[in-house]
Amino acid sequence: MVSVGDNAVMTLTPAQEDTWLVIPLFDEAQVVEEVLREARAYFPHVVCVDDASRDDSAARARAAGAVVVRHPFNLGQGAALQTGMRFVLEATDAAYLVTFDADGQHQPVDAAAMVQRARDEDLAIVFGSRFLDDRTRPGWLKKLVLKVAVWLTNQQTGMRLTDAHNGLRVIRRDAATRLDLRQNRMAHATEIVLQLGRTRLPWAEHPVHVLYTDYSRTKGQSLMNSVNILVDSILK
Secondary structure (H helix, E strand, O other): OOOOOOOOOOOOOHHHHOEEEEEEEOOOOOOHHHHHHHHHOOOOEEEEEEOOOOOOHHHHHHHOOOEEEEOOOOOOHHHHHHHHHHHHHHHOOOOEEEEOOOOOOOOHHHHHHHHHHHHHHOOOEEEEEOOOOOOOOOOHHHHHHHHHHHHHHHHHHOOOOOOOOOOOEEEEHHHHOOOOOOOOOOOHHHHHHHHHHHOOOOEEEEEOOOOOOHHHHHOOOOOHHHHHHHHHHHHO
16 A cells, blocks of 8 residues: 555555445535545545535535435435445445545545455455544543443444444445445444444454544534434434
């Protein structure tokens, strides 16, 4: 893999040409162009699923070079992911897809490293984990809620993950064909782990840096998403 410095851009290679980013999109007009600019320096192929945004997120994503698929009604992140994965599987011959957030919390360099690891180790799934190193600073309360949610997910799925609700994942095509997400809200995070675990295909976790920005905190994503994950995990 190409070495990347803080201000460098990874040189595109054929390895990225067979990978698509799948990005759920809802009211992210303020940041989506910058997120896509950075992501497309690593991955030229991106599909954004606009989940009935109330702003011009879709237009901005399209202007930034993404393919945009739109839901006429807001269906939730799980539904957006399912739509995006279906698009990649039916409209492209991609070998890998990467689920990626639109709010700037995920780092494209982490996604690229995860795809490379999937290739090198013949892995069907690579889960991003913010708890395998100390780069991510979620705050003690958010960390506690996420740890409880991870414990619940591991109890439900029989897997042993350290960060079961991280939206950054690499999924090889054969694994993606076996996904059929029905949970539209945050419970889809547990559902996707459960369905991928049932494939019995090889998987691993990879350390990633989740960046909590002023923007994401202003939107309430720092803690409320964690609480939603926990509640949905309990109710599922």
